[in-house]
Amino acid sequence: MTAPATPRLIRTTKDLQAWSDSCRMDGRSIAMVPTMGALHAGHLSLVEAAAAKADAVVVSIFVNPTQFGPGEDFDAYPRTEASDVEKLTGRGVEVVFAPNAAEMYPEGFATTITVDGPASGLETDFRPHFFAGVATVVTKLLLAARPHHAFFGEKDYQQLLVVKRLSRDLNIGTEIVGRPTVREADDLALSSRNAYLDAPARHSASRLPAVLRHVVVALEAGAPAETALADGRAALQHEGFEVDYLSLCDADTLATPQPGKPRRLLVAARIGTTRLIDNMAVAPGI
Incomplete structure (x- = not known):
């Protein structure tokens, strides 16, 4: 099945799980590209790699509050869903998963994934909250979409190793694929x-x-x-x-x-x- 030109927008984990189950029942492989939106050429390179790897591609867009600490830029972080969906149109993306915070962290939510190993030091020394937030939201995304492959950029190198360890340690079964950093003309990493x-x-x-x-x-x-x-x-x-x-x-x-x-x-x-x-x-x- 060819992905529609315009991605289907899904807002709930229940609907995402249903879509994933349907893909698997049809024998279709799934690739996921988790993002916080404000998509640029680096994200789109991940989408291109995902579309080349799997039969169906889902891109998540969610600015995850649990990976931001006090005084960080959660409120200022760019939210550009409409233009993001437009950028994904015609790129082989079947689904855009764009939940709100209440969907991802409903009332009474009380579970956090704790990570060590590659999560020790570096970012953790300056943002001690960060990887627990990343690990928890990535686990929820992978369990909801059940992708065979998930694509992450090497710019966030420590995060990439943490997610690889997470998927391996928890037997999630998703292959975590790292892709090279995409840079601007003057060599600055795209962000x-x-x-x-x-x-x-x-x-x-x-x-x-x-x-x-x-x-x-x-x-x-x-x-x-x-x-x-x-x-x-x-x-x-x-x-x-x-x-x-x-x-x-x-x-x-x-x-x-x-x-x-x-x-x-x-x-x-x-x-x-x-x-x-x-x-x-x-x-x-x-």
């Missing part, structure tokens, strides 16, 4: 939060990936990690960033890197009032 940047901040933001690439080159040339990371933090601060972390981790576990294993360089930094995250692969060390 819905880039819309917060005014012109001067946007210009400064483009220096973030440039600094990361410089650190990657230094690390792969054999520079001590402590030296390369310290130089990178200093360079970011010189560009006007307030650095939360710039860390070199094992690419598979986010633990301390081991000789001969792939590494990942991860950063979170603020320019003005906007917090940006990014990451890049680093070849194995000796």
Whole structure:
């Protein structure tokens, strides 16, 4: 069955489950792309990969309140459902699941998924609430849609590893597929939060990936990690960033890197009032 040009809009988990059951009864595979909306080319690359992988594609649009802490941008986060659905039209998306908060967290909701392993450190050191909120909503989405595959971008690299571990540990049965970060012409990683940047901040933001690439080159040339990371933090601060972390981790576990294993360089930094995250692969060390 070919997906309709305009996706069907579903608001309740009951209706999403019914759609999923129908797909499975017909022998159709399902791919899901969970999002918080404000879709950009990075999201659409995930949709393209999902449509190439499965018979039916569902995209969720839900700004999840439980992953935002006090003083964060939950109220300001862009909500653009109509234009998001328009962007998905003609891209092989059969269903858009767009519930409200009461549907996802009805009165009396009292269950939270606690995660460890790759969730330890980095984002958790600055946003201790974040991964419990992500893990809980992703679990609910996967259980409602029962996709065979779910697609996430590598820009949120720690989140990607957390969701992979979650699906594996809880035997959810969904293959979690990571896809490369999509970047703007000046190399800044695409993010819905880039819309917060005014012109001067946007210009400064483009220096973030440039600094990361410089650190990657230094690390792969054999520079001590402590030296390369310290130089990178200093360079970011010189560009006007307030650095939360710039860390070199094992690419598979986010633990301390081991000789001969792939590494990942991860950063979170603020320019003005906007917090940006990014990451890049680093070849194995000796």
